[in-house]
Amino acid sequence: MALSKAEIAARFGTALFDYAEDMSALDTVHADMQELAEAISNYPQILRIFSDPIFNSAEKAKSLSVIEQGLSEEVQNFLNLLLDYDHFMELPDIINCFNDLYNKNQKIETGVAVSAVALDQRQLQELGTSYARKFNLRKVILTNEVDQSIIGGVILKVGDCVIDGSVKNKLNKIRAQLINKN
Structure with missing residues (x-):
């Protein structure tokens, strides 16, 4: 039975996290993954190249070597593994899974501040700092x-x-209290 996209992302994301942790390279791998996520967001055709059957393995490996320049050895090894197992299309989901594990490990949370007017970056940062504390x-x-x-x-x-x-x-709370008193 074939694995779902979510199962593949969870397995590979967890494997990457464990590997980076074992190699004492969590922060480096996280930074590289953020860089890859941004590149994929800006150029989604990157993923199609590595999953397109028109390109042979040698062409894909050559293209990957160009992308891997400047990335850590751990991330290079991981990207080659994805290429070998033909799971490059799942890379965005794998990155999301890795980021979730990284954030949990580092006690980092993400969230949303809903307000009646737009908040600037400083206000968001102050709210985040207060909540974190x-x-x-x-x-x-x-x-x-x-x-x-x-x-x-x-x-x-x-x-x-x-x-x-x-x-x-x-x-609404004041209204409810007034209604309950009557």
């Missing part, structure tokens, strides 16, 4: 979503945790 994390990386219906305040969504500090939520 409160929940004993090393770092929290936040993105911003604007939802004018919350009126004001911020709703933080990090992992499974939601902290609703919106004006809308506070007004």
Whole structure:
């Protein structure tokens, strides 16, 4: 039975994480994976080249050697493994799996700050730092979503945790208290 794309990503992502950890190269491999993710995002045709049956193994290996320049030995070995097993199309999902494992290991969380007006980078960083301190994390990386219906305040969504500090939520609580008193 063939493995699903998610199973392949989980297996290879976990294998890469374990390999990088064993080689004491987690940070280096993470940086290289971020660089690869950005390159794939900017040039998605990279993946098609390595999965296209028109190109033979030698041509694919030659193309890969160009991409591998400047990457760590661990990442070069891993990319060659993906090429050998014909799983290059799963590389974005593998990178996501690796990043999830890396972030968990490094106590880094990602999340969303929902606000009525756009927050600048400094405000997002301050919110992230405050949340990280409160929940004993090393770092929290936040993105911003604007939802004018919350009126004001911020709703933080990090992992499974939601902290609703919106004006809308506070007004709803006051309303509920008034209704219960009558």
